[in-house]
Amino acid sequence: GAVVSQHPSWVICKSGTSVKIECRSLDFQATTMFWYRQFPKQSLMLMATSNEGSKATYEQGVEKDKFLINHASLTLSTLTVTSAHPEDSSFYICSARGSFLGLAGEGGELFFGEGSRLTVL
Amino acid sequence: QKEVEQDPGPLSVPEGAIVSLNCTYSNSAFQYFMWYRQYSRKGPELLMYTYSSGNKEDGRFTAQVDKSSKYISLFIRDSQPSDSATYLCAMSAKNYGQNFVFGPGTRLSVLP
Numbered sequence: 108g109a110v111v112s113q114h115p116s117w118v119i120c121k122s123g124t125s126v127k128i129e130c131r132s133l134d135f136q137a138t139t140m141f142w143y144r145q146f147p148k149q150s151l152m153l154m155a156t157s158n159e160g161s162k163a164t165y166e167q168g169v170e171k172d173k174f175l176i177n178h179a180s181l182t183l184s185t186l187t188v189t190s191a192h193p194e195d196s197s198f199y200i201c202s203a204r205g206s207f208l209g210l211a212g213e214g215g216e217l218f219f220g221e222g223s224r225l226t227v228l
Numbered sequence: 229q230k231e232v233e234q235d236p237g238p239l240s241v242p243e244g245a246i247v248s249l250n251c252t253y254s255n256s257a258f259q260y261f262m263w264y265r266q267y268s269r270k271g272p273e274l275l276m277y278t279y280s281s282g283n284k285e286d287g288r289f290t291a292q293v294d295k296s297s298k299y300i301s302l303f304i305r306d307s308q309p310s311d312s313a314t315y316l317c318a319m320s321a322k323n324y325g326q327n328f329v330f331g332p333g334t335r336l337s338v339l340p
Binding site: 111113141148149150151153156198200216217218219220221222224 | 262264269270271272273274277316318320327328330331332333335
């Protein structure tokens, strides 16, 4: 099956610094990727939709200047947490939707990265 | 009413039991349905994917979709301690670029 790789899996940083998380689709092209945040024992919370070659679409309540998303190619999206603070500590997960049906307009499976645990001191 | 509702659990069963996990939804436009398993501190892992009503079987897992009643189920036969995880249902309308809508997840514990 399709693989989505996320890096780093674990990062600790000091308050005020910026952290970049990468999400790559390894064996399929993803024009759209999604970024989520997950707190302990809670479900996934969609933060933004990353569109290749255009601006990301952010969910209500998510600060676009704080969570910078860049989708530079069909296989790579990055999330940068700028000026991180302890309240930004969380588990960040990306996903990409791929299709092996080869049919335009058909739905595809959603594959997730392994997640990145951010701890801001 | 939330778009997707799921029994929150937690659910504890003895090893070998049959587990039934359920989700209901309100949006009749949903066409694609998935079940994910998520271990603690890991990304969700795709278990089952279907886009038609009826049953789909894969090993010990069976996914059931009833579009007329707007509910989906995941059955786990001969449950194992390694099945202990949080199970998320997800669904989407027929639009390739759309995100899936997730249920809140059911935490399952299979006791040896």
